[in-house]
Amino acid sequence: xxxxxxxxxxxxxxxxxxxxxxxxxxxxxxxxxxxxxxxxxxxxxxxxxxxxxxxxxxxxxxxxxxxxxxxxxxxxxxxxxxxxxxxxxxxxxxxxxxxxxxxxxxxxxxxxxxxxxxxxxxxxxxxxxxxxxxxxxxxxx
Numbered sequence: 001x002x003x004x005x006x007x008x009x010x011x012x013x014x015x016x017x018x019x020x021x022x023x024x025x026x027x028x029x030x031x032x033x034x035x036x037x038x039x040x041x042x043x044x045x046x047x048x049x050x051x052x053x054x055x056x057x058x059x060x061x062x063x064x065x066x067x068x069x070x071x072x073x074x075x076x077x078x079x080x081x082x083x084x085x086x087x088x089x090x091x092x093x094x095x096x097x098x099x100x101x102x103x104x105x106x107x108x109x110x111x112x113x114x115x116x117x118x119x120x121x122x123x124x125x126x127x128x129x130x131x132x133x134x135x136x137x138x139x140x141x
Contacts, residue, residue, distance in 0.1 A: 001122040004135045005114060007034075007102065008078040008085070009093075013051070015044035018080065020139040021102035023114055023124065029105035033092040034077065035068070036102050037141040041095040046071055059096070069095040079112040079126070081133065086112050086126060100140045 003023040010016050017040055027035070041047035047069075055070040071093045078087030089111045104112070113127040122135030 001120060001135060003114075003116050003119050003122055003124045004138055005104075005112075005124070006080040006136055007104070008080050008087070009034075009036075009040070009044060009091075010076050010088070011044035011046055012074045013045035015046070017043050019102055019141075020136050021104050022138075023109050023116060023119075024103045025106050025109065025116065025119075027103050027105045029092070029107050031092055032077070032089050032108040032111045033070075033094055033105040034102060034108055035094045035096050035099055035105075037099045038095060038097055039141045040102060041069075041071075041093070044075065044093070046074065046093065047095055059094075066096065066098070071095065077108065077112070079114060081126075084126065086114075101138060102141075 004020045007021045008018050059068050075091050075093040076088035077091045078085045115125050117123045123132045
């Protein structure tokens with residue numbers, strides 16, 4: 001099992017998404033970043049017509065190399081639970097064709113004050129929580 005949390009994403013181009021995301025500490029980045037499937041980027045009005053200034057980069061993963069589209073300064077993210085919302089955090093939104101879940105980078109996990117307590121059991125908490133929270137079910141796009 002992995003830790004999945006609910007996130008709200010809001011684009012300055014008018015789109016909004018509320019969905020499950022994997023808190024993935026193996027996704028290292030220099031800034032708060034998240035990977036999204038094309039369908040999520042479409043709902044945020046960022047794809048297939050990419051905004052000006054989008055960066056095309058090659059990423060490397062266990063499965064090999066792939067092309068991704070990095071969108072900066074157009075999306076804010078919140079961690080959402082039944083009793084609190086943490087955010088907004090300005091994020092780099094990376095569109096990865098073929099991806100089917102939303103992935104949070106290590107830096108974004110930190111900014112959202114998410115602490116992974118027992119990832120194998122899907123247990124986590126916000127930094128100021130006393131009680132543990134359970135992972136939510138996956139959503140595939």
